[in-house]
Amino acid sequence: MFKQYSYPLRLVAIAVTLALASPVAAAECYADYKAKKDNPLRLHYGVVALDNGCSMDSARTEISARIAKDGWKLLNVLSVFDETQLSGKEASAGQFYLRY
Template sequence: MRHFVISLVSISLLAISASSASAACYADYKAKKENPLRLHYGVVEVNAQPCQMSGAVSRAVAQRVAAGGWELLQVQSVFDETGLEAKKRDAGEFYLRF
């Protein structure tokens, strides 16, 4: 019985760590285009583990928005899916666009 409990606990811990490692991560940002000047706020999914602000996240967002002709001004925050729905309305057409 003891081996069964230990096995069950081990499997549970592995499942929890696997689900947290694959959790989605998002960044919200501000970008611009020149001639004429246009600004936008957007949300993009990023591959960041742990899900936190880093130079790699900023570079990834800059590269992705640049593909659409935009220049990244600032990555405002990095967050998991719990903060995603609250930012959807503000991002409008730039919600998960890039």
């Protein structure tokens, strides 16, 4: 009698296990960078939350695209980090803290 239910129960158990095993949200990833505008020369330091990966290469691509919309050119990505290193950067980044 219970043998007929064993296959569907196994499928349900596997589905529940897979659903619980997948993370609800990936760890937050941030990067800090330096950028410039010409005529007149302006520089800024900023901090961004990254959406498309947590590497220096993906950060360069993502930040360049975001800041270019306002005429900024990325000079360099200083570091990529998680939320534990986010505190203390707001004062340095000022208006460019999580702006882009």
